[in-house]
Every structure is written in structure tokens, then in C-alpha cells.
Amino acid sequence: MxxxxxxxxxxxxxxxxxxxxxxxxxxxxxxxxxxxxxxxxxxxxxxxxxxxxxxxxxxxxxxxxxxxxxxxxxxxxxxxxxxxxxxxxxxxxxxxxxxxxxxxxxxxxxxxxxxxxxxxxxxxxxxxxxxxxWFDTFSPIVRRIERDLAVDDEVQRRLSLLQQANGYPALTRGDLFDIARELNDLADAIDDESVKARLQAVGDRFAPSVAPDRSTVQPLLRPREIDVLREVSRGLSNREVADALGLLPNTVKSYLKNAMRKLHVSNRVQAITAAREQGLI
Known part of the structure; x- marks a missing residue:
């Protein structure tokens, strides 16, 4: 068939x-x-x-x-x-x-x-x-499925825009960065951890390629990345940050590395400065 x-x-x-x-x-x-x-x-x-x-x-x-x-x-x-x-x-x-x-x-x-x-x-x-x-008992399942499908549709739409971006004059670098930000926002609406991780990975993959003007567009930082920067700004080591936030030291290192990449800086001091300039910490 x-x-x-x-x-x-x-x-x-x-x-x-x-x-x-x-x-x-x-x-x-x-x-x-x-x-x-x-x-x-x-x-x-x-x-x-x-x-x-x-x-x-x-x-x-x-x-x-x-x-x-x-x-x-x-x-x-x-x-x-x-x-x-x-x-x-x-x-x-x-x-x-x-x-x-x-x-x-x-x-x-x-x-x-x-x-x-x-x-x-x-x-x-x-x-x-x-x-x-009886139908009411599983209505939350229905709502969750509908939401997951709607979110996936929006992700596919935005990925399509990103794929066309090189030849699409209507999209500025700031527009592309906003799209990447929204991909991560969509990830926050998903309960399934594997889908959440995939959305965040896609958003992270496109965000650094945009490199928007910092004066007009804020970096695409996740809440945990901001938490890590805030603790680092207090002069804490990675291990001390991990203890304070209930994370593993390697996880703190990963969050810090991602934050530096998104802020377009090369070290933690520059990351703290950039985050403070944009009112993130």
C-alpha cells in the first residue's frame, strides 16, 4: 500500500x-x-x-x-x-x-x-x-500534544527563515538573533527534556553566527547562564559556583563557556563586564 x-x-x-x-x-x-x-x-x-x-x-x-x-x-x-x-x-x-x-x-x-x-x-x-x-481525564494529554505540535511547527518555520537568511534581504542580523532567541524561548515551553535540549542546541547554533549590535540586541543567555555569571561576578571559583547553585563543576564551566561565546568575549572578566553593561547581572 x-x-x-x-x-x-x-x-x-x-x-x-x-x-x-x-x-x-x-x-x-x-x-x-x-x-x-x-x-x-x-x-x-x-x-x-x-x-x-x-x-x-x-x-x-x-x-x-x-x-x-x-x-x-x-x-x-x-x-x-x-x-x-x-x-x-x-x-x-x-x-x-x-x-x-x-x-x-x-x-x-x-x-x-x-x-x-x-x-x-x-x-x-x-x-x-x-x-x-472519561474524555476529561485525558484532556491534559491532548492539550500537551497540541502544544508540542504547534511549537514544532513554529520551530520549523523559523528554521526555514534561518536557512534562507543568506539571500533574504528583509532579515537583518538583529532579526536573526531574535529568531534564535525565540527558539530558546520555545524550548522553555516544552516539558520533554530531549526536545528541549534539541531546541536549545539549534538556538545556540545560530545565535553566535549572527553577532548583533550589543547596543540594540541583548545576548541569548539562558537563566542558568545568568545565574552562573552572577556568582562568578562575586569572585567565586567554578567549584564554589557549583556548590552555590547545586551543579557540577563541569556544568558550571559549560554554562560559563556558552555565556562567553554568546557575549562575544574571550574570558570571564570580559563576560562579567559585558553582562553588567547590558543589565543582565
Missing amino acids: ARLYESPAEDGRVLARALDAFRQRTSMDMVFGGPVRRGSVAMEITALNGARTRSAANLVVHKGEGLGGKALVLGRPVMVADYVTAEGITHIYDHAVRPEALQTLTALPIVVERAPRLLIYLGARAQVSLGDR
């Missing part, structure tokens, strides 16, 4: 984490789903959690067809207590559902910017009575 499109790697990671979280929170027997094609015309099931077979793997679900297709049309969750006898949906995908012996089934669209981005199915191999309060 031909794939609809190659979904972004980050979408795949968000989906995998979402399936784990939904299964733990809802105690459903099987949770599965995949990305929605642009225009919400179809989706492809690319991830399975709790499956007994591969019957649903890479199944393409079209808008308006089956439970998932109905959820795409409505833009909201759709549930059936007994899938086999359910009315109001087409049963074109029964061949994928029956091998899993699923009875109660919910199709949940994850919506970003008013458009479904992922479609997640929650299935039980027995008839389960579910109500509005």
Missing part, C-alpha cells in the same frame, strides 16, 4: 509518546493512530500500542469513511460502544478492526490551528461505558 506522505520525524515522536500516555491514562487495551494528510482528506495508521496483529498497520483511512473518517469530518471525538453493530458509520475498515477483537472504540482528532494533525484511536476488547468525564 502506498504511503500518503512521509510525516515529520518530530510528529512521529510526539505520536509515540502520546500513545504511551493515552494507554496508561485510559487503561484501554489498544491505542493506535497516525498523521492526518494535509487538507484532512485522509490519515494513515503508522503506530500501534497494544496490538495483537498488524491488521491496522499502514491502513489509510479516508475522510467520511469509518469511525476515524467521521471524526475527521466532525473535527471532534467519535465513539461507539459496540463497533461491530454500530450504526452511523461505514464499516469499510472492519477487516482491520475484527482481528483485534475491538468492541468499544473512540477516534480522537488532535487539532492544531483548527486542522486535524493526528488521529488517535482508543480501543477496548470489551464493551465499556464511557461518558464526558
Whole structure:
């Protein structure tokens, strides 16, 4: 079966984490789903959690067809207590559902910017009575997924601007530095530590290449880097700073090195001076 499109790697990671979280929170027997094609015309099931077979793997679900297709049309969750006898949906995908012996089934669209981005199915191999309060129990998971996808979209948009920057006269060096700063600000909004680290690394990678005018743009320093500079300005050694902040000496050294690079200075004395000039410490 031909794939609809190659979904972004980050979408795949968000989906995998979402399936784990939904299964733990809802105690459903099987949770599965995949990305929605642009225009919400179809989706492809690319991830399975709790499956007994591969019957649903890479199944393409079209808008308006089956439970998932109905959820795409409505833009909201759709549930059936007994899938086999359910009315109001087409049963074109029964061949994928029956091998899993699923009875109660919910199709949940994850919506970003008013458009479904992922479609997640929650299935039980027995008839389960579910109500509005059941949906409320996992609404924080939905909000977190939507936020992570929205943040990733913004990161990709800004990376695209950065990649075009060399031939883009409308972007000044200060503009590029602001973009790098916002990448780090976006990182602060992410709970997942691996994603946070990736965003911070990208922001750090681009920030030093911009070298803006210090009089108009402040350096892109993280709160911990400012904390380290503040302690260093008191005359403390790296080990003493580490003890004061509850960090390892090598971590303090790394923060200090990053701060010096972002401030475009070569030693800690110059870093303290530059940070004080810009009101950072």
C-alpha cells in the first residue's frame, strides 16, 4: 500500500509518546493512530500500542469513511460502544478492526490551528461505558500534544527563515538573533527534556553566527547562564559556583563557556563586564 506522505520525524515522536500516555491514562487495551494528510482528506495508521496483529498497520483511512473518517469530518471525538453493530458509520475498515477483537472504540482528532494533525484511536476488547468525564481525564494529554505540535511547527518555520537568511534581504542580523532567541524561548515551553535540549542546541547554533549590535540586541543567555555569571561576578571559583547553585563543576564551566561565546568575549572578566553593561547581572 502506498504511503500518503512521509510525516515529520518530530510528529512521529510526539505520536509515540502520546500513545504511551493515552494507554496508561485510559487503561484501554489498544491505542493506535497516525498523521492526518494535509487538507484532512485522509490519515494513515503508522503506530500501534497494544496490538495483537498488524491488521491496522499502514491502513489509510479516508475522510467520511469509518469511525476515524467521521471524526475527521466532525473535527471532534467519535465513539461507539459496540463497533461491530454500530450504526452511523461505514464499516469499510472492519477487516482491520475484527482481528483485534475491538468492541468499544473512540477516534480522537488532535487539532492544531483548527486542522486535524493526528488521529488517535482508543480501543477496548470489551464493551465499556464511557461518558464526558472519561474524555476529561485525558484532556491534559491532548492539550500537551497540541502544544508540542504547534511549537514544532513554529520551530520549523523559523528554521526555514534561518536557512534562507543568506539571500533574504528583509532579515537583518538583529532579526536573526531574535529568531534564535525565540527558539530558546520555545524550548522553555516544552516539558520533554530531549526536545528541549534539541531546541536549545539549534538556538545556540545560530545565535553566535549572527553577532548583533550589543547596543540594540541583548545576548541569548539562558537563566542558568545568568545565574552562573552572577556568582562568578562575586569572585567565586567554578567549584564554589557549583556548590552555590547545586551543579557540577563541569556544568558550571559549560554554562560559563556558552555565556562567553554568546557575549562575544574571550574570558570571564570580559563576560562579567559585558553582562553588567547590558543589565543582565
